[in-house]
Amino acid sequence: MIEILDPKTDSRRIDELLQPNCGMHYVDGWKSARSELAAIDAFGPASPNWDDDRVVEDSSRYIVYPWRSTMVRLPADEHFYRLRTARNRYLLDDDEQRQWGSALIGVAGLSVGASVVSVCALTGARRFRIADLDTLGPSNLNRLQGSVCDLGMSKVTLAQRRLLETDPYCDVSAHPNGYDSLDGSFLGSVGEEQLSVLAEEMDDLALKVVVRQQARVLGIPVVMATDNGDNVILDVERYDLDAEYPLFHGRAGEFTGMDVSELNDPRNRIRIASAIVGSDVTPRTRYSLTQVGRSLPSWPQLGTAANAAGSVAGLAARLIVLGADMQSGRYRVDLDRILLGDKAASATRWNELDEYAFAALMSQRY
Template sequence: MIEVLHPTDDAERIEELRRAEYGLAYVDGWATARSELIAIDSFSSLPLDWNDERVVDSSSRFIHFPWRSTLVRLPDSEHFYRLRTARNRFLIDNDEQTTWGSALIGIAGLSVGSSVAAVCSLTGARRFHIADPDTLGPSNLNRLQGSVCDLGMAKVTLAQRRILEIDPYSDVSGFPGGYTSTDGTFLRSSGGERVAVLVEEMDDLAMKLAIRLEARALQIPVVMATDNGDNVILDVERYDRDANYPPFHGRAGDLTACSESELNEPANRTRLANAIVGSDVTPRTRYSLTEVGRTLPSWPQLGTAANAAGSTAALAARLMVSGADIQSGRYRVDLDRILLGESASLATRWNELDESAFVRSMAQQ
């Protein structure tokens, strides 16, 4: 998707791109990178002389972003990563940052998953497998940070571009056909390396089960963040610790004997989704579940929850990759209770309403 060009080895290509007929915008990242590297190196016992143009030239790369019609001059991968993660220091220690930057992160489903990918990249993850068969539609723009200029574009492409614009030295493998259980390549690199953690955010119930069974066989931990109104439900399944741990914590029973058509049959899908999510959700979320497949094509989602879920899932993934002792189970992030207090939370006040009246009023909208 991009070209990373060496100032000497690729001098002819750089010169070609800089010709007027290409019409490329040119951004010199050294305009700000130089002073920032000098500031960072002021604490080093062996600082480089960033005022020496020869040092700058030897440490430079030129990045061609064709979709932006832009050529950017940046520090090379090592020095750029130092800049990118400089303000992470002590919040994420050096070993954790190195581990996170080298880990292969799998993200299946790029609605909430798009937010997960962006936060993972922002915190220094550099290697991704991302999958989603869908394209960006207008209804996605209530929660997915996209643009009307990108309508109809593959979500995988948009996520790849976003990651590469954050860090062009990232390695992002896209699966625009989405995850398929017969492919066998999504949870492994071309060299056979397993993803370090899987963030699963797909809508298809059969695929949600299939990818868990494959992850369990490969002993890959799974993280799933689910919207709950403005809140987040986080599920962690540590298949790396327990190869017999049941998918979805066993909430939906043994699904392995069910066919794909049975799992995605509307009535079964609603029943199983209710069993997996559970009853401890906001009334509006609970009602929306009953309408999926009837008056709604899929579960309604809000931008607040999608972005909070992205941050929560990305944090859980980073902590596990870094060796934190996170247990399998369900975790809740109830933002309304944090903001309004337990006694006055939205969830509490809604539960105090006559729920049948609430359902009737929603049905009339």
């Protein structure tokens, strides 16, 4: 998707793109990088003389972003990564930053998953496999960082572009047809490198089950963040620590012998989806679900929750990669209760919802 040009070997191409008639906008990232690199190198071992133009040019790469008609001059990979993660220092030590930067993060489903990708990248993750078959629609713009100029574009393409604009040296493997249970390349079961951790944010119930079954066989940990009003429900399944750990914490059984058609049977979807998510959601979420198919086109979501969910899932992924003692289980992040206390649940008019109707509506999420 991009070109990374080295002035030592690609000078002719660089000169061509810098011509006024080429129509390429030029950004020189070294204007701020010189002083910032000098500042972070000041107390370390001997470093290059960033005041020397020849040193700077030798340490430069020219990144071409065709969808922006822009070429950016940046420090080469090593120096750029030191710059980009400089303010992580001491919050993450050097070994932790390297370990996180080398981990292979899989994200399937790019609604909440887009926030997961963004948070992981911001903290210095550099290797991704991303999957989604959907395109950006107007109703997605309440929770996705997108532009009306991008309507109809693949969510995978948009996520890949955002990653490369944040870090052009990152490694992104895109799966625009979504997660394919018959293609082992996403998880890494056919000679490919296995994922370090999977953030699973798909809507399809059958795929949610199948990807966990396959991840369990491979010993890949799975995290899933579900937005709940303004709150977040986080599920962690440490298949890397326990090869027998039950799918969805055993809340919906083991799905033994159930094929895709059975998982997609409306009666099974109602039962399974209700068991997985449970009824302990915010009153406004419960009421909103009664409007799915009426005044709402699909599952109700807020941008605050989608971004909080991305942060929570991204943190969980990093803790797992860095070897923290994070156990399998369900974790709740109730921001409204933190801010409002018991008043968060005081709106009784939202609570009048029949349990079966709630279970049936929950199944539409999947």
